Amino acid sequence: MSDTPAPIYQRVKQAIVQQIRSGAWEPHRRIPSESELVAELGVSRMTINRALRELTGEGYLLRMQGVGTFVAELKPQTAMLQVRNIADEIAARGHRHSSTLLTLEARQATGEEALSLGIQPGEQLFHSLIVHYENDIAVQLEDRCVNPLTAPDYLRQDFNLITPYFYLTQAAPLTAGEHRVEAVNASSRERELLQLADNEPCLLIHRRTWFGKLVVTSARLLYPGTRYQLFGSFIA
Numbered sequence: 687m688s689d690t691p692a693p694i695y696q697r698v699k700q701a702i703v704q705q706i707r708s709g710a711w712e713p714h715r716r717i718p719s720e721s722e723l724v725a726e727l728g729v730s731r732m733t734i735n736r737a738l739r740e741l742t743g744e745g746y747l748l749r750m751q752g753v754g755t756f757v758a759e760l761k762p763q764t765a766m767l768q769v770r771n772i773a774d775e776i777a778a779r780g781h782r783h784s785s786t787l788l789t790l791e792a793r794q795a796t797g798e799e800a801l802s803l804g805i806q807p808g809e810q811l812f813h814s815l816i817v818h819y820e821n822d823i824a825v826q827l828e829d830r831c832v833n834p835l836t837a838p839d840y841l842r843q844d845f846n847l848i849t850p851y852f853y854l855t856q857a858a859p860l861t862a863g864e865h866r867v868e869a870v871n872a873s874s875r876e877r878e879l880l881q882l883a884d885n886e887p888c889l890l891i892h893r894r895t896w897f898g899k900l901v902v903t904s905a906r907l908l909y910p911g912t913r914y915q916l917f918g919s920f921i922a
């Protein structure tokens with residue numbers, strides 16, 4: 687076994703992880719700034735920055751641009767192979783769901799949107815854009831297009847009180863669905879809405895659902911990669 691001491695940034699990481707595991711730094715607590723850690727630990731700012739970046743990538747910390755760095759909880763999971771209400775997922779963890787409705791409109795479908803919904807380009811669709819929060823931390827940006835034939839009262843709903851999932855499962859009960867998952871970089875607006883650090887990776891689920899032979903909705907669900915993980919299981 688080598689007696690070579692661990693690099694300084696690794697020792698800084700170990701010190702921070704110890705604070706978290708001991709309970710001294712509880713989930714959601716804002717940790718000292720980089721400048722404060724430099725003064726407290728007597729190491730360079732570059733060393734502190736690397737340690738914090740790596741701990742963020744490993745899920746111990748949550749860095750919110752312009753706000754600070756916080757102790758993360760164990761990453762919440764969203765069901766990759768199921769279609770579930772995000773409000774129910776959050777409530778099941780004993781946490782509080784809230785949302786901000788940014789867009790709710792009728793407009794003409796682009797060629798790509800029309801193909802996804804099984805309608806003609808230029809036909810009317812309904813569009814909504816919503817940020818979902820778990821205990822006031824942004825965890826999902828929901829960008830959804832809806833086929834008006836399947837959910838004619840979509841624009842009349844108050845999506846500050848209910849989720850699109852709740853309404854759509856009443857209006858056009860799910861009979862089939864599909865998911866496509868990829869890792870992406872968020873746009874500047876998406877980073878702002880989800881309070882992401884620069885270059886923070888995201889998980890993107892493209893989801894379509896059907897009611898009989900009609901596509902009900904095509905949704906683009908964007909999750910901060912450092913705050914969420916996807917989970918699925920199967921029986922062979």
